[in-house]
Amino acid sequence: MTTYLIKNVSVLGATPTDLLLRDGLVHDGAGQSADVEIDGKGLVALPGLVDLHTHLREPGREDAETVETGSRAAALGGYTAVCAMANTDPVADTAGVVEQVWRLGQAAGLVDVQPIGAVTIGLAGEQLAELGAMADSPAKVRMFSDDGFCVHDPRLMRRALEYVKAFDGVIAQHAEEHRLTVGAQMHEGVESAKLGLTGWPAVAEEAIIARDVLLAEHVGSRLHVCHVSTAGSVEILRHAKARGVHVTAEVTPHHLLLTDTRACTYDPVNKVNPPLRTQSDIDALRAGLAEGVIDAVATDHAPHATEDKECEWARARPGMLGLETALSITVQVLAGREDAGAGDGGVTDAALWDLIAERMSRTPARIAGLTGHGHDPVPGAPANLTLVDPAARWTVDPAALASRSRNTPYTGMELPGRVVATFLRGEATVLDGKAQK
Numbered sequence: 215m216t217t218y219l220i221k222n223v224s225v226l227g228a229t230p231t232d233l234l235l236r237d238g239l240v241h242d243g244a245g246q247s248a249d250v251e252i253d254g255k256g257l258v259a260l261p262g263l264v265d266l267h268t269h270l271r272e273p274g275r276e277d278a279e280t281v282e283t284g285s286r287a288a289a290l291g292g293y294t295a296v297c298a299m300a301n302t303d304p305v306a307d308t309a310g311v312v313e314q315v316w317r318l319g320q321a322a323g324l325v326d327v328q329p330i331g332a333v334t335i336g337l338a339g340e341q342l343a344e345l346g347a348m349a350d351s352p353a354k355v356r357m358f359s360d361d362g363f364c365v366h367d368p369r370l371m372r373r374a375l376e377y378v379k380a381f382d383g384v385i386a387q388h389a390e391e392h393r394l395t396v397g398a399q400m401h402e403g404v405e406s407a408k409l410g411l412t413g414w415p416a417v418a419e420e421a422i423i424a425r426d427v428l429l430a431e432h433v434g435s436r437l438h439v440c441h442v443s444t445a446g447s448v449e450i451l452r453h454a455k456a457r458g459v460h461v462t463a464e465v466t467p468h469h470l471l472l473t474d475t476r477a478c479t480y481d482p483v484n485k486v487n488p489p490l491r492t493q494s495d496i497d498a499l500r501a502g503l504a505e506g507v508i509d510a511v512a513t514d515h516a517p518h519a520t521e522d523k524e525c526e527w528a529r530a531r532p533g534m535l536g537l538e539t540a541l542s543i544t545v546q547v548l549a550g551r552e553d554a555g556a557g558d559g560g561v562t563d564a565a566l567w568d569l570i571a572e573r574m575s576r577t578p579a580r581i582a583g584l585t586g587h588g589h590d591p592v593p594g595a596p597a598n599l600t601l602v603d604p605a606a607r608w609t610v611d612p613a614a615l616a617s618r619s620r621n622t623p624y625t626g627m628e629l630p631g632r633v634v635a636t637f638l639r640g641e642a643t644v645l646d647g648k649a650q651k
């Protein structure tokens with residue numbers, strides 16, 4: 215196995231040091247030699263990123279993404295582990311399908327692919343899926359979600375929350391009161407009124423989160439809220455956490471940056487579920503993320519084939535790519551925030567890098583139960599890490615992305631921070647910004 219010596223690299227903004235990667239672990243590199251030497255001057259070493267919410271589309275829509283292409287996109291984005299959503303075809307609602315996805319991830323060998331199991335059979339919201347069998351499978355599923363659909367029936371949601379307690383599992387809810395979003399095309403507000411498009415009101419998300427935190431409190435179980443998108447949701451989560459409810463939440467990079475004004479382009483690349491909201495929602499989400507009311511940044515990487523996106527808005531599928539841009543967007547939105555103690559995003563900006571590590575690696579690893587991930591790259595830790603050049607700026611070109619799909623909303627945007635290298639258990643998956651497999 216190749217050994218790597220990374221010289222003069224700053225671990226999370228600290229004084230530069232040398233790191234040796236050998237036998238899957240990080241070692242002190244002072245005075246050491248290795249097969250490959252990397253000049254780490256000006257680079258920041260972060261724990262490998264962990265994504266709680268990735269759509270890999272395999273099995274079923276391999277024309278949009280495969281486990282391998284999505285894994286490559288993830289490694290290039292600085293990830294060493296991704297949680298693969300269950301809304302595949304067939305749905306990942308059996309031990310067989312989750313094991314298949316897990317094995318495909320192992321075969322690709324670019325990131326650890328941790329399958330998420332469906333909560334209900336076929337995501338239909340009527341009968342619980344075989345949660346125990348998925349937990350016992352080689353994929354060791356701990357997180358369950360019907361993402362794309364809300365577990366709407368409160369009795370079923372209660373049962374699911376109770377069931378997963380036996381193996382410290384967690385239910386990740388796509389919070390959408392669908393009776394309030396019938397025919398919805400975008401956020402309900404001034405912009406939807408101007409465009410004459412049916413709106414998806416904030417209350418449809420908030421009503422379910424409020425219900426679910428009460429259910430989680432009642433049964434003493436763990437709830438995770440997917441892609442929180444409104445200021446009101448942040449308030450409900452703050453209240454629930456203050457009461458001691460075991461609830462965690464994620465926000466996507468696009469909900470931290472883009473507003474519903476984008477719908478006026480009628481370009482379906484801007485259509486996503488939950489929809490892009492308003493600037494005051496963005497402000498509350500950013501503050502919630504800095505404060506920790508929102509625990510994690512998760513991509514909701516949702517690749518779609520051209521024919522599902524290059525069509526009229528109402529017919530287009532919701533979803534955006536996220537894996538290759540998430541770190542840069544997060545750096546952009548968190549840099550300079552006084553409430554996070556963050557500076558300009560430079561190499562010595564310890565507060566910013568610590569916050570990024572917390573929200574994009576340590577905490578998501580903990581939520582998903584991925585014990586080998588989320589460790590700072592210091593001697594003794596598993597060598598799952600990524601090297602970032604904070605001074606580099608790059609322009610998003612959809613044709614240059616590794617994902618099989620092209621539906622990025624960031625085309626032509628110049629972003630800060632570039633992933634230079636990623637290591638999975640000491641093996642380079644990305645070097646010089648290029649995938650190694």
Ligand SMILES: NC(=O)N[C@@H](CC(=O)O)C(=O)O
Nearest residue numbers: 269361362486487516532533
């Ligand atoms: N987030 C999205 O906009 N799309 C998701 C599912 C969903 O949540 O609708 C997808 O699978 O494409």
